[in-house]
Structures are given as C-alpha cells and as structure tokens.
Amino acid sequence: MPVILITDALIFVLIAVGVGFGLYAARHEHLRGPWRQVGRSPVGVAALVVIVFYVGVGLLDSLHFHPLIEPVAPAAPAASSAQADQSADEKTDAVAQPVAATNTPDQEMAGQDATADEQNAFAAAPASVLAEPTYSTQIISVLDLWLSGLRERQEKTFSAPFATQLFVKEAIEQPDGSVIRGYPRLEHGGAHLDDPSQRGVDILLRGLFGMVKGLIAWTALMVTLIAVLAWRGRQSFNDRASAIWRGETETPWRVALSALALMLVLSFVAAELAASYHILGTDKVGEDVFYQSLKSIRTGLVIGTLTTLVMLPAAVILGIMAGYFGGRTDDVIQYLYTTLSSIPGVLLIAAAILMLQVYMTNNAEQFQSLVERADLRLLFLCIILGVTSWTGLCRLLRGESLKLREADYVQAARSLGVRNSTVIGRHILPNVLHIVMITVVLDFSGLVLAEAVLSYVNIGVDPTMNSWGNMINSARLELARDPVVWWSLAAAFVFMFTLVLAANLLADVVRDAFDPRLRSAS
Secondary structure, X not given: OHHHHHHHHHHHHHHHHHHHHHHHHHHOHHHHHHHHHHHOOHHHHHHHHHHHHHXXXXXXXXXXXXXXXXXXXXOOOHHHHHHHHHHHHHHHHHHHOOOOOOOOHHHHHHHHXXXXXXXXXXXXXXXXXXXXXXXOOOOEEHHHHHOHHHHHXXXXXXXXXXXXXXXXXXXXXXXXXXXXXXXXXOOOOOOXXXXXXXXXXXXXXXXXXXXXXXXXXXXXHHHHHHHHHHXXXXXXXXXXXXXXXXXXXXXXXXXXXHHHHXXXXXXXXXXXXXXXXXXXXXXXXXXXXXXXXXXXXXXXXXHHHHHHHHHHHHHHHHXXXXXXXXXXXXXXXXXXXXXXXXXOXXXXXXXXXXXXXXXXXXXXXXOOOXXXXXXXXXXXXXXXXXXXXXXXXXXXXXXXXXXXXXXXXXXXXXXXXXXXXXXXXXXXXXXXXXXXXXXXXXXXXXXXXXXXXXXXXXXXXXXXXXXXXXXXXXXXXXXXXXXXXXXXXXXXXXXXXXXXXHHHHHHHHHHHHHOXXXXXXX
C-alpha cells in the first residue's frame, strides 16, 4: 500500500499548493485583479463548478483503506448442548423420583464452581477474537464504499443501458425441461420489476424522484449561500436574493447557482436510477459501465495534476535561470531541453513503461495487490510525462526572462547590489506567473487526452486500472461486434468530453485575465 499512499499524498499536496497560491495571489494586486476577472466571468464560473464536481469524485476515490473484516463469534461447544440435555434429563428424573439422594453442600459448591468456570471460558473466547481486529487484503476507496451497490452488482456479460435482459442470447431451460435460445433476465438490472414492460414508467418515476431530491439539496445550498452573502454584505436576505436573481452582483452567482442546480439534479437522478438499473449498461464481464466511468475520473485528474506537479518546478526554475543569467547557464539549459525535445515522446514513454513492467514482473513479491501495481505504473507514467513536457514552458519562460532582465527596475535593483535571488523572487517571477498559469491550465486538458491515447496503444496506465483510455481501448473490439456494443465508448467520450470542455473554457478565461496585452487592450 505505500505506492497508493504516495499517490494519494501527492494529490493532497497539490491541492495544498493550489490553496497556497490562492493565498499568495490574494496578497498581490497584480494577481488579485486577474483572479477577480476570472471570478466575474460567467463561463469561467460555470466551468469551475463542473471541475469542482469532478475533483470531488476524484478526491473520494483517492482515500484508500483496507476494509475491516467483521469477526464471527465461535459457536458454542457441542458439550454445552449435551450438558443442557443432561440437566433436563436430571430434572425429569427428579420429578419422577422425588425420593432421590441429595449431594452434600461441598459437592454442590464444587459443581457450581465448575459450571461457572466453563461459562467464563465460553464467554472469553469471542472476546479474545474481537480484541484483535482483522483487515482485508483488498484495498478500496471511499468512493468504492459509497458505490458498493454498483461495484458488487455484476451481470454475466453485456447489457444495454437501462436494459432488463442480457444483450446476447443464451440457452434458457423452461419449466417443462425444454431448452430454448433467448435473452435471460438480468440478475440486478430491473430485477425489482415483475413485468419488464413497466420499465419506462418506473424509469420516469425514479427520474422525477431523483430530480426532486436534487432540487431540495440545491435549495438548501442556495439558501445557505444567499444567507452568508447577505450577512457579509450587511443586507437583508430578500434584497440579496433579488440582486442575484436579476444578475446585479459583481460575481455571477446566478450562473453559478444554475450550473450547480444542473449538476446536482443530474447527480441525484443518476444515483436514483443507478440503484435499480445499469444506466450505462455493462461491459463484457458484466461490470457496470457507469461505475467504471466514475472510477476513471481519478485517473484523468491524477494524470493532469501530478504531471503538472512534476513538470512545473523544472520548467520555472530552469527557464528563469536561462533567461536571467544568460551565458553558459543559458547554453547548458538550452542544450538540455533541445536534446530532450528531439527524442520522440511516445518512444521514451513506451521504453520507460516496458522497463517498469519488466521490473514488476521480476519482483512480484514486492506488490501485495494489483491495485499497487496499477498505481505504481500510474505514478511512473506521470513522472515520464512530466519529464517530457516541461520543455515548452521552459522555452517560453526563458524568452520572457530575457526581456524582463533588461527592464529599468531590474537594472536599478542589480545596480544597487540586490541579490539575484531577491531580484528573481520580487521582479522576475511575479511578471511571468501569467505565462505559467495559462500554460498549466491549457496543458491539463492535453494531458487528460494524452492518457486516453497512450492507454489506447497499451503504453498508458495498467490495463486493470479504470481509465477512459482503457474503456476506449476495450471498445475497439466491441465496435466490431454485431450488433454493436457502443455504450462503453459513449460513456468514456461523454465524461472525458465534459471535463476537457470545462478545462478548456476555464483556460480561455484565465488566459484573457492574465495576459497583460489583453488586459491593456481592454
């Protein structure tokens, strides 16, 4: 489990870094203004709400643990039942023969002590078992625990979305002993229906019930938000609600609440329907495709965020050093990223993954489960992608630093004897952060798509790990079937398209806010 803990820890470290950068931006006016502009954009706010939902699912899937095995109390010894029968027989004999020999007081006390010792021994056996908790070797996440119904409900093979029967025909034995070919009922999907023809009405009613639950949750959140905003602005609740409804607030809260309502309604409707149906069907081995799509969110977010965490320090440090110091430092760094850029990235990733695969095969005893092997491969893939993707940002920062080091305020600071580290921290780095922000947000969506492409050619994440790339890879053979099994590809496409679209929309807003040329033009 150490590999999984490392991956999960890196995810939360990246979140902490993001929070720290937000606090840093709040203290500097040249960053506070662009972030306010991002918060005032309706498109940016709506995209941010969607990304927050994806991040929430990814965080739930990043909290792993070994589930506790419930101990089973040992059964009472068979001798106890025999003793009970013997005592019953003795009572019967005592009733039938009232004139019986009685024991002495010492014998009665000895018998009572023996019975008490046996009872104490029986009571102590389960207590010793309960005192030592036993944990399973299986590793699951909080999301797995929450979606245990979807994880444990497995069919035989393919089934279409909202289907009540298998997608392929099987031999069905009739009550009279005859065997026919047909579509058998699913074990879990729509099993609560006595008549499959009632499926449409049941789906409609469950969907409406989920919509009502989503609207109730949204109303509670909306009332809480309006109350907090009214308290902070020293306004009445009705005045603040009217201002939000008319769109007169500085932050587009109306758009944010609309996007939140849409996401909550979709989430509650999907949860209500998934409790009784496979809303996105099942795959070849009968696993729920909706569950696989949700589990793939963590993989996409880890690829996008951890690769950024690996790439960012090298790109920022080397790019600023090359542009600020120049000379031999610039020559060495240029030679480094030029050489690395000349190596085909796909070949480098394939070679690294194959070497890791050989290592894991030769040292299988070091990995307790397939989850650890999959997470190690995912972590190694993030490192390789980070090593091969920092060159572009480094080149941009080098060019910007070459221009900034000739600025008057930088030359004045150097002439006054200010240390180079202080000049870089106070004058160079704050003026190139807009390039860093724009590049990071733009590269995130590219990295999510890169995972899908690499997994499609079998050099991405482990085949046992849930990812959109593996779902697309498995759908390659399913599309060749007759009839076509299309829902695995469609599910991966919809989830990946939504995340990448939201990231790209947010990237456009961030670029417009942080680009100095666009700010000066506006």
